Amino acid sequence: MGFTIAEKILAAKSGRTSVRPGEIVDAYPDLVMSHTATWRSVSVMQKVGATKLYDPDRLAVVLDHIAPAKTEKNATDQQVSRNFARSNGINKFYDVDAGIAHLVLMEAGHVAPGDLIVGTDSHCTIYGSLGALGTGIGYTEVASVWITGKLWMKVPDTFKIILNGKLPPGVYSKDLMLHLIGSLGADGCGYKAVEFHGDATSGLSISERMTMTNLAMEMGVKCAFVPPDAKTEEYLYGRMEASKCYQPVSADADAVYEKELPVNLGALGPMVACPHEVENTKPIQEVQGTRIDQAFLGSCANAKYEDLEVAARILKGRRVHPNVRLIITPGSKQILLEASNTGVFQTLLEAGGMFTNPGCGACAGDGGIMADGEVCLSTANRNFIGRMGSSKAEIYLSSPATLAASAIKGVISDPREFF
Amino acid sequence: MESTIQGRVYKFGDNVNSDIIIPGRYLIYIDRERLAQHAFEVLGEGFPAKLREFQILVAGRNFGCGSAREQAATAIQGLGIQAVVACSFARTFYRNAINDGLPIFECPELYPDVEEGDSLRIDLAASKIHLADKQYAFPQLPDSVKKILELGGLANYLKTQLAGT
Ligand code: SF4
Numbered sequence: 001m002g003f004t005i006a007e008k009i010l011a012a013k014s015g016r017t018s019v020r021p022g023e024i025v026d027a028y029p030d031l032v033m034s035h036t037a038t039w040r041s042v043s044v045m046q047k048v049g050a051t052k053l054y055d056p057d058r059l060a061v062v063l064d065h066i067a068p069a070k071t072e073k074n075a076t077d078q079q080v081s082r083n084f085a086r087s088n089g090i091n092k093f094y095d096v097d098a099g100i101a102h103l104v105l106m107e108a109g110h111v112a113p114g115d116l117i118v119g120t121d122s123h124c125t126i127y128g129s130l131g132a133l134g135t136g137i138g139y140t141e142v143a144s145v146w147i148t149g150k151l152w153m154k155v156p157d158t159f160k161i162i163l164n165g166k167l168p169p170g171v172y173s174k175d176l177m178l179h180l181i182g183s184l185g186a187d188g189c190g191y192k193a194v195e196f197h198g199d200a201t202s203g204l205s206i207s208e209r210m211t212m213t214n215l216a217m218e219m220g221v222k223c224a225f226v227p228p229d230a231k232t233e234e235y236l237y238g239r240m241e242a243s244k245c246y247q248p249v250s251a252d253a254d255a256v257y258e259k260e261l262p263v264n265l266g267a268l269g270p271m272v273a274c275p276h277e278v279e280n281t282k283p284i285q286e287v288q289g290t291r292i293d294q295a296f297l298g299s300c301a302n303a304k305y306e307d308l309e310v311a312a313r314i315l316k317g318r319r320v321h322p323n324v325r326l327i328i329t330p331g332s333k334q335i336l337l338e339a340s341n342t343g344v345f346q347t348l349l350e351a352g353g354m355f356t357n358p359g360c361g362a363c364a365g366d367g368g369i370m371a372d373g374e375v376c377l378s379t380a381n382r383n384f385i386g387r388m389g390s391s392k393a394e395i396y397l398s399s400p401a402t403l404a405a406s407a408i409k410g411v412i413s414d415p416r417e418f419f
Numbered sequence: 420m421e422s423t424i425q426g427r428v429y430k431f432g433d434n435v436n437s438d439i440i441i442p443g444r445y446l447i448y449i450d451r452e453r454l455a456q457h458a459f460e461v462l463g464e465g466f467p468a469k470l471r472e473f474q475i476l477v478a479g480r481n482f483g484c485g486s487a488r489e490q491a492a493t494a495i496q497g498l499g500i501q502a503v504v505a506c507s508f509a510r511t512f513y514r515n516a517i518n519d520g521l522p523i524f525e526c527p528e529l530y531p532d533v534e535e536g537d538s539l540r541i542d543l544a545a546s547k548i549h550l551a552d553k554q555y556a557f558p559q560l561p562d563s564v565k566k567i568l569e570l571g572g573l574a575n576y577l578k579t580q581l582a583g584t
Contacts, residue, residue: 024561040449040489048577073447122487122511138489138515139449140573147577152563186434187481191510220481222510277434365443384438384485386461 002252004158005225006193009133009249013116014153021157021258028150031092031110032058033119035101036065036364037139038081041120044143053088054149060092060119061085062104065364067096068357099332099358102126102300106210107334109239112246113228118145123300123381125217129209130235131228131248133193136217156193156222157258158251163198165266170416172310173208174302174379174399176263177215178271182281190220192258195251200265201226206235207306214301215381218278227251270415272377273397276385284402284414294376295320295407296388297353297400298329299363302379305338307400312339312347314404314418320352321410327368328353329361353407362388370395377406424502424522424541426474428533433479437491437512440483446490454490455497470498475539478505479530483512492519502541504548504557506530517564520572524548526557 003011003018011018014025034041038061045051053059061081069075078096085093098104102123105111113131117124120142127134137151145151167176181188194216196209204212209226216224226232228248240246270284297303297311308330320326328348330336336358339345349355362368363380370376370393378388383395398406401415438461445457459466470476476495482505483491492515495503503516506527516523524541529548533539540549548555560568567576 024563037446043449044574048574048581050577050581071447077447120487122485136487136511138487138492138511138518140489140518141514144518144573144577148580152561186484187507187509190481190507220484220509277436279434382438382485384436386442387438391461 001256002254004193004251004255004257005131005195005227005249006133006156006158006223009114009116010153010155012114019155021155023155024152025155026150027116027153029118029145030058030115031060031117032142032145033060033062033101033105033117033121033124034139034142035062035120036067036077037120038084039077040139041143041146042080042084044140045146050147053146056088056090058149059090059146060105060110061090062094062098062101063096064098064100065360066366067359069096070366096359097333099330099335100300100360103304103331103335106130107239107332109236112236112240112244113232113248114246118142118151122217123214125221125224126210126214126300128213128223128225129206130232131225133223135223156191158193158195158255159189160257160260161194161196162260162262163196163200163265164262165200165264166203167265167268169419170401171268171270172399172401173204173211174215175268175271176265177212178273178281178397179268180263181215181218181273181279182271184219186218186277186279187220189216191222194221194224196226198262202229202231205306206231207304210304211301218381270399270402272402272412273383275383275394275396278381278383278397284412287396287412288414290396290412291375292324292377292406292410292412293374294368294370295324295326295403296329296362296368296376296378296380297326297403298361298378299380300331301381302400303329303331303335305335307379308335308339308344308348311400311404312344314401314415315351315353315408316347318351318408320407323410324407326353326407327356327362329356330358333358365389377403377412379403422543424475424543426501426539427472428475428477428535428537428539429470429473430533430535431476431478431482434481434484435478436485437483437488438485440491441488441494443486446488449490449493451493451497454494458494458498467498470500474499474501476500476503477530477533478503480506482508484509487511487515489515489519492516492521496521504529504541517568518573520568522568524557526555529555
């Protein structure tokens, strides 16, 4: 009997030859990410009286939520994080200008297939887009891994999702994920690993894969993987640190899966998640016509270059509806740079959009807060009550294409008429 | 950690996410009391104060889903809640609760039988929950995890580890 990707990575990182679901192992992560929460982990280190890090090269610190500082308290917290990174010689330190931690770390080549990565953020699952096992932990536990180098982990069962067919024009991996989350539920993959297989997977870009493994979190996964292939190689080429060799990990042909689920991409259409839970998804036909006040093109789920480009293609030569404010928060500085080099930046501005600095932005409750009764359509991954300001505001989630079409019309709209 | 936990129940439904437990704008705090003032406030005015009248939270499936924010567990402790019993927990909340020293138990059988205001007694040694004259078993935690909980959380556990080396 063979092994799944999660089983192989957890075995390798805990010095075992093999592990099976349900076993608890002491695993040593290759990378420990902490974002804006870094100062909290620093305070834990002080509280327990630790002064030494297990391996400073395994730490990555990125200041992304609420960046640059909005209040004096933010500024002080960021100062603590910055000083910590400096005094401990953390090379993988990215300040408030860099963007969202997940995207920044992948762009910089700090994430390799087969790696085990933990961090202070639930959407660490996104690292599975490159074949790494990424999962979220709290700030106390991050401090613990900083000091001891390890943490206990339970080996998860794995679900295999088999993608066949081809996404129709105007339909994206965001729609696939909203479809899956809606049908499986917010805990449909609770504690599980997910692997995406099937002929259609190799056709999906790395950006689409990032959206998939990011959104997988919203069905409760511990981690999610797209097995590395030629596209992964191509993405990593020239990005990986020269010193770092990696071994792509793939599942054995006779690996044991708890469940297998085939999906025909050709049958999918645009999907929207309605307030106030991501699992509350509906096909676009059932929600089109809903008024929106704000459109937010942002977050680690869908503010990558490709996402901005899709929106720009629809918005080119058109105007955002006068009753809608379109806020674009690029996922990283690199993405903003690319958008400005290719003209996407200009197109979106000319269409009536506004840009904020790269980072989490409105997704973390920074610029782009909603008032009572307002409605936001967002490309992020969560629409929980109160997440973007007033608890009497409503958040709908969609793909960047649906967002662009809706921003033009002023109501939630089907993007397929623009294709 | 006491060997028995006793108290009155407040009951939630499924998928109570960590944005509901503590909204993102309060993550600038890590102090229990401060966080507790805003715990569950999106559910309506006076909610944090009301919850202080209860000692045990009972919830449906997937309690604590969403964000990995540890303050969700901290805020619940700040309210004076002694334990959370749910049909299931989201994994990040599960870890954070243990690491914060908040006892949590998975017991789906209890859920349909319990109502707001009921009195529960959780017997840790016997792994049983008592509701009136009925008993419900819950799975024991792994030993390594139990140790963290017994010491009141991961920070204390680390402290003892560091003192020992
Ligand atoms: S963009 Fe949103 S979901 Fe992603 S890390 Fe930032 S706050 Fe979290």
